[in-house]
Amino acid sequence: xxxxxxxxxxxxxxxxxxxxxxxxxxxxxxxxxxxxxxxxxxxxxxxxxxxxxxxxxxxxxxxxxxxxxxxxxxxxxxxxxxxxxxxxxxxxxxxxxxxxxxxxxxxxxxxxxxxxxxxxxxxxxxxxxxxxxxxxxxxxxxxxxxxxxxxxxxxxxxxxxxxxxxxxxxxxxxxxxxxxxxxxxxxxxxxxxxxxxxxxxxxxxxxxxxxxxxxxxxxxxxxxxxxxxxxxxxxxxxxxxxxxxxxxxxxxxxxxxxxxxxxxxxxxxxxxxxxxxxxxxxxxxxxxxxxxxxxxxxxxxxxxxxxxxxxxxxxxxxxxxxxxxxxxxxxxxxxxxxxxxxxxxxxx
Amino acid sequence: xxxxxxxxxxxxxxxxxxxxxxxxxxxxxxxxxxxxxxxxxxxxxxxxxxxxxxxxxxxxxxxxxxxxxxxxxxxxxxxxxxxxxxxxxxxxxxxxxxxxxxxxxxxxxxxxxxxxxxxxxxxxxxxxxxxxxxxxxxxxxxxxxxxxxxxxxxxxxxxxxxxxxxxxxxxxxxxxxxxxxxxxxxxxxxxxxxxxxxxxxxxxxxxxxxxxxxxxxxxxxxxxxxxxxxxxxxxxxxxxxxxxxxxxxxxxxxxxxxxxxxxxxxxxxxxxxxxxxxxxxxxxxxxxxxxxxxxxxxxxxxxxxxxxxxxxxxxxxxxxxxxxxxxxxxxxxxxxx
Numbered sequence: 001x002x003x004x005x006x007x008x009x010x011x012x013x014x015x016x017x018x019x020x021x022x023x024x025x026x027x028x029x030x031x032x033x034x035x036x037x038x039x040x041x042x043x044x045x046x047x048x049x050x051x052x053x054x055x056x057x058x059x060x061x062x063x064x065x066x067x068x069x070x071x072x073x074x075x076x077x078x079x080x081x082x083x084x085x086x087x088x089x090x091x092x093x094x095x096x097x098x099x100x101x102x103x104x105x106x107x108x109x110x111x112x113x114x115x116x117x118x119x120x121x122x123x124x125x126x127x128x129x130x131x132x133x134x135x136x137x138x139x140x141x142x143x144x145x146x147x148x149x150x151x152x153x154x155x156x157x158x159x160x161x162x163x164x165x166x167x168x169x170x171x172x173x174x175x176x177x178x179x180x181x182x183x184x185x186x187x188x189x190x191x192x193x194x195x196x197x198x199x200x201x202x203x204x205x206x207x208x209x210x211x212x213x214x215x216x217x218x219x220x221x222x223x224x225x226x227x228x229x230x231x232x233x234x235x236x237x238x239x240x241x242x243x244x245x246x247x248x249x250x251x252x253x254x255x256x257x258x259x260x261x262x263x264x265x266x267x268x269x270x271x272x273x274x275x276x277x278x279x280x281x282x283x284x285x286x287x288x289x290x291x292x293x294x295x296x297x298x299x300x301x302x303x304x305x306x307x308x309x310x311x312x313x314x315x316x317x318x319x320x321x322x323x324x325x326x327x328x329x330x331x332x333x334x335x336x337x338x339x340x341x342x343x344x345x346x347x348x
Numbered sequence: 349x350x351x352x353x354x355x356x357x358x359x360x361x362x363x364x365x366x367x368x369x370x371x372x373x374x375x376x377x378x379x380x381x382x383x384x385x386x387x388x389x390x391x392x393x394x395x396x397x398x399x400x401x402x403x404x405x406x407x408x409x410x411x412x413x414x415x416x417x418x419x420x421x422x423x424x425x426x427x428x429x430x431x432x433x434x435x436x437x438x439x440x441x442x443x444x445x446x447x448x449x450x451x452x453x454x455x456x457x458x459x460x461x462x463x464x465x466x467x468x469x470x471x472x473x474x475x476x477x478x479x480x481x482x483x484x485x486x487x488x489x490x491x492x493x494x495x496x497x498x499x500x501x502x503x504x505x506x507x508x509x510x511x512x513x514x515x516x517x518x519x520x521x522x523x524x525x526x527x528x529x530x531x532x533x534x535x536x537x538x539x540x541x542x543x544x545x546x547x548x549x550x551x552x553x554x555x556x557x558x559x560x561x562x563x564x565x566x567x568x569x570x571x572x573x574x575x576x577x578x579x580x581x582x583x584x585x586x587x588x589x590x591x592x593x594x595x596x597x598x599x600x601x602x603x604x605x606x607x608x609x610x611x612x613x614x615x616x617x618x619x620x621x622x623x624x625x626x627x628x629x630x631x632x633x634x635x636x637x638x639x640x641x642x643x644x645x646x647x648x649x650x651x652x653x654x655x656x657x658x659x660x661x662x663x664x665x666x667x668x669x670x671x672x673x674x675x676x677x678x679x680x681x682x683x684x685x
Binding site: 052053159160161189190191192193194195197198201202216218219220222223224225242243246256257259260261262263264265266278279 | 392393507509510537538539540541542545564565566567568569570571572590591594595604605606608609610611612614616617618619620621622623624626
């Protein structure tokens, strides 16, 4: 990772929420939703952010676009630190940094026509005349594969997949360089999901977009991402190249996640390692490694000291970081895809 | 398939009345469930899979939902004709139910113990103390740690996975011969989903019950089911053993679904095959095959009459006129490793 400058560089980002209780609603505890996250995103790259509910992945996405205020840390977007910027200074930057939400039904104004929804970003940023804006709306609808007549209709008249296309068109309106996609296909049926994934990949190629792709779906995230960060309880526990993460997962949590994927292949004899227990609460995270209560390999060290995210690069893998005290042998838990030879024989 | 099936649904049609018209959400659905086996019903939103499940339990939303025709034969009785008293005995007794959202299936203001014992007391001649003891055994069986403590807690004190375990414990309380699970793991995280599916399978092995598992997730079907029914627009597109459905799918819709899911072996960032278009609305169903507007193989005769279910192989049937002419199915593009 030497050549191009990163478009986004997040360092030690923390987003904490006060938990209020008692009659005066005083802050009684802190929910550490995002607790010290660092990563870089290169131009044109997709970084997948995967984890289970409550791991802080959506909070992280919303903090980066400053829908939420960070507690500490920096968010450098093209060199400017967004973490400390005020509203006025943030506004011109926001157009380069957009977001697509999970539920298009909730993120589109039901009382506006699709045309008004798509025109709004131009109005907010004072771009173009009325005439030009309407032409832009037409172009946007073309780009996302909707008929131009859609501009005169309301969001409820569209199916879930079409509504997500409207959400994507709105995000694209101001020609952003980075789009945060927060579970963009999770609410969609499989046949529609693949249409939207294809659209996102096409748009990325056409406009050289960078994506931060947030999802809980491990097959989807592998398909769209160049690199993947696995989050657990507000922290990144593993960050690697997409192929490397699945071929050589190093963190026990990543291995548990991969083993739990229900692959659409009957009687696939994948090794099953299913972690026991539930996610602990980010309000009272366990000391030491956040995963230790569920980890089959946990030792006293894990219960005491939180492991830092450390590089374990090798000749085969230029960049693979993991937050685990140990170098767990790959042999201890076999690769979820099975040995490569075996896989070839299955395909033929 | 010689012995009598535990459950046989024959030509089921279910409609919802609104403003004088009846929308047929399920239209001519037939399938069988063998004792001790798992049947999956898979399809996308609005395909009628949940309506089918609710019909089996006779729990359609009233007064709008109606069974318009067909038979639901369960242990020799036709549930379509059964009266309320009989249904009461069967529901929660011979047939257990697990729903998608455990939080809405549980009463928030009653303890876990009270809710689990309720079904036991209704269906079994037990004293309160005996029912309480049995509830603890049940909670232990579904893998709830320290059940004697948890039994006094309220649903909000449990995690999503634990709540679903409670719902499963309730469904199993009277040793049902059939468990109907409607998207039981959809609201759960992957690692928790895997735990719950494993639990359901191990309970099935111990108790010998049959399971009808309704889901939109083909991965879940592949991992858990023996046979599956693929539904599209209120009808059966294809059914068969899971192995046949995934390796030799005969219906263009099944093929389209299988091809469009990204897998771990799909080359990264490649374009996924898609199913173009969308499902027609319930009131705009075309004559003939309901998949014709999205089907790459559709031709003129597909629009004339609904295709009959034809036998592909033992236990494998498809509702497509052209299934014999389709090209060979290649399930997964070889991994670009």
